Amino acid sequence: MTALLTDLYQLTMAAGYYEAGKAKERATFELFVRRLPKNRDYYIACGIEQAVEYLLNLRFTEEEVEWLRAQPQFARASDGFFDALLRLRFTGELFAVEEGTPVYAGEPLLTLRAPIIEAQIPETFLLATIGFQTNIATKAARIVQAAGGRGVVEMGTRRAHSPEAGFYAARAAYVGGCLGTSNVAAARHFGIPMYGTSAHSWVLSFAGEKQAFEKLQALLGEKTVYLIDSYDTLQGARNAVSVGKPMWGVRIDSGDLASLSREVRKILDEAGYTEAKIMATGDLNEYKIASLADAPIDVFGVGTDLVTSSDSPSIAEVYKMVELDISGITRYIAKYSESKSTIPGAKQIFRQADHDIVGCAGECLSGRALLRPTIIRGQLVEPLPKIRQAVPPPRQPWPVKYSEELLELARRAKRNT
Numbered sequence: 121m122t123a124l125l126t127d128l129y130q131l132t133m134a135a136g137y138y139e140a141g142k143a144k145e146r147a148t149f150e151l152f153v154r155r156l157p158k159n160r161d162y163y164i165a166c167g168i169e170q171a172v173e174y175l176l177n178l179r180f181t182e183e184e185v186e187w188l189r190a191q192p193q194f195a196r197a198s199d200g201f202f203d204a205l206l207r208l209r210f211t212g213e214l215f216a217v218e219e220g221t222p223v224y225a226g227e228p229l230l231t232l233r234a235p236i237i238e239a240q241i242p243e244t245f246l247l248a249t250i251g252f253q254t255n256i257a258t259k260a261a262r263i264v265q266a267a268g269g270r271g272v273v274e275m276g277t278r279r280a281h282s283p284e285a286g287f288y289a290a291r292a293a294y295v296g297g298c299l300g301t302s303n304v305a306a307a308r309h310f311g312i313p314m315y316g317t318s319a320h321s322w323v324l325s326f327a328g329e330k331q332a333f334e335k336l337q338a339l340l341g342e343k344t345v346y347l348i349d350s351y352d353t354l355q356g357a358r359n360a361v362s363v364g365k366p367m368w369g370v371r372i373d374s375g376d377l378a379s380l381s382r383e384v385r386k387i388l389d390e391a392g393y394t395e396a397k398i399m400a401t402g403d404l405n406e407y408k409i410a411s412l413a414d415a416p417i418d419v420f421g422v423g424t425d426l427v428t429s430s431d432s433p434s435i436a437e438v439y440k441m442v443e444l445d446i447s448g449i450t451r452y453i454a455k456y457s458e459s460k461s462t463i464p465g466a467k468q469i470f471r472q473a474d475h476d477i478v479g480c481a482g483e484c485l486s487g488r489a490l491l492r493p494t495i496i497r498g499q500l501v502e503p504l505p506k507i508r509q510a511v512p513p514p515r516q517p518w519p520v521k522y523s524e525e526l527l528e529l530a531r532r533a534k535r536n537t
Contacts, residue, residue, distance in 0.1 A: 121173075123180045123208075124188075126244040132193055134237045138201045146212075147236040148443035148466050150228040151246055153254075154436040161516040162222045163435065164261050165229050166292045167253030169219065169504055172494060174245050175210045178238075182206065210238050214495040215481075217469070220257070220295050220510035221490060224520045227469050227478055229254070229437075231491060236444070243439045251437045252285070253292040259406075259429040260296025261510050263422055266406035271419040273315045275302040275401065276427030289427040297510050299419070310507050315421075317345040317371045317399070324350060330359045342366035345399060348384070349374050357384045361391035369397030369418070377402070378415040385416040405431070442466055452533040464533040465526060467491075474514075479523035 137143055153163055180188075185205050188194055194201075212234020223229055229250060232239055264272050274293035277286030290306035300313030307314035318336055326332040329351060337344045344367040348356025353375060360370050370388070372380055377400045388396045397418040405425035424430065440462050444451045452464035470477045470487035479485050493501050 121177065121245075122184065123178055123241065124184055126241055128193065130241050130243055131188065133240055134205075135194060135197045135201050137236050137240070138204055139198065143204065143235060143237055145236045146233060146445040147239040147441050148231065148233040148445075149239050149243070149439055149441050150467065151230045151232075151250060151437060151439045152228045153223070153225050154438055154460075155225045157432045157435075159432055160258060160262075162224055162258070162513045162518065163254050164257040164296055164510045164513075165217045165221045165223050165250075165254055166219055166257035166295045167250040167288075168216050168230070168494075169507070170249045170253070170288070171216070171230065171246050172214065172500065172504060174249070175214060175232075175242060175495060176498075176500065178208065178210045178242065180205045180208060204237070208238065208241075209498060210234060210242075210495070211498040212238055212495070213493070213497070215491040216494045217490045218492065218505075218508070220508050222511060222513040222518075223469075223490075224476065224518060226463075226520060227476065228467055228491065230494075231466055231481070233443075233466070239441075247437055247439055249288075251435055253288055253295070254437070255429045255432070255435050256289045256292035256427060257296035257510065259426055259432075260293040260298050261513065263404075263406045263409060263420075263426060264297035266410040267420055268413060270417065271299045272297070272409075273300055273302065273399075273419060273421045274298045274423075274426055275315075275421040276423035277303045279424035280427045286427060291507065293426055294507060295510055298422075302421075312507070317421075318347055320347060320350045320373075323347060329356060330362065333360055333363045337363055337367065343368055346370045347373060349380075353380050354383055354387065357387040361388060361393055365393075367393070367396055369399060371399040371401060371421070373400075373402045377417065378412055381412075381415045381417050438462075452529060452536075454530065454533055454537075456534065456537070463522070463526065463530050465529045467526065475519040475521060477521050477523055478526065480526050480529060483523060483525055485523060 185202050189202050214232050216230040274290050280286030280289055287306050290301035290303040291310050294312045300315045301307055302316050323329055323332040333346050346360040348370045349372050381398050399419040399421055400417045401421035404420055404422045409420055441453045442464050443466055444453055454464035455462045466481035467478050468481045469490040470485040471490055472487035477485055
């Protein structure tokens with residue numbers, strides 16, 4: 121991943137820090153969600169693994185530095201700055217919540233402390249990768265909750281904003297609780313279970329539906345999933361059982377899913393296919409799935425609404441400086457602008473039985489501390505765990521309180537501005 125995958129102002133600020141003699145100052149930044157939208161009660165933290173990989177491999181090549189040197193925005197930068205870019209490595213600390221952890225507004229998903237240039241440049245990448253994956257993992261968790269114990273498979277790459285977005289959406293959806301993905305590359309790379317059926321084009325390419333089913337079963341055996349709504353859904357179900365065993369089940373992609381699934385279930389059961397599953401697809405989301413609570417559907421395949429989080433396509437995440445260490449003296453940093461104010465000081469989240477407390481990083485409060493040391497002095501503390509699925513979110517609403525020590529720190533910092 122190229123270090124140039126950032127916003128220009130990260131690099132012009134880096135040059136400014138260097139030329140102003142501030143390169144040795146150590147800054148602490150926090151990445152958090154400023155507020156929850158009206159249709160979200162929580163977020164599922166995701167993308168931490170990619171953030172860690174980025175930081176551990178952060179560097180500029182000679183070709184990249186020479187290209188920057190030729191740009192007019194850096195005409196006044198000294199040779200020392202470009203030499204510093206060539207030497208740049210992340211030598212700081214990262215504290216982060218575990219992937220799959222439910223988090224709330226105002227709670228840092230990660231805290232990064234490093235020399236100010238090392239801390240500033242990653243902002244764009246961290247916001248992009250954490251924000252996107254967190255948003256999709258949250259959407260997936262909502263859909264999985266709506267399914268009420270029935271399976272959900274992510275099938276949205278073809279509707280994602282790019283192939284790359286679909287790749288990481290598959291990962292985030294699995295973290296959010298999906299059974300797996302139809303994305304082959306994501307399944308291989310991340311070790312996610314892989315699911316798939318066939319398209320209408322398969323059925324339509326044969327002279328008859330039953331022949332299409334027979335050829336599919338010859339290839340897939342017990343993994344066979346028949347798409348039965350190309351012509352007539354109920355006749356498609358009859359054709360499927362007439363082929364004989366084995367099969368995994370059938371998929372319905374259109375029509376009244378509730379009534380059709382009941383009729384299809386009856387056809388399957390009467391033919392002795394009581395173990396065969398019914399998968400439903402077709403522009404599904406958590407609201408439509410919730411309306412199908414009584415339908416005999418075993419698995420939902422969800423695409424567009426999941427990989428785009430269409431009802432809430434972005435989140436109000438920010439990456440803000442909260443401390444600055446200058447020659448051993450800590451200066452606490454906060455914004456006070458209307459609707460964009462921040463709370464100074466590095467923080468810790470303490471999850472208790474019925475609420476969270478956000479306190480100062482050095483406090484020892486009751487509850488489970490969620491921000492864990494991940495990178496120390498530029499080195500990974502321990503191998504990252506394999507991709508893990510979300511912890512079910514606590515009951516909602518979930519109060520978030522601030523410790524008195526943190527509030528007092530904020531008051532002192534404001535008086536000193």
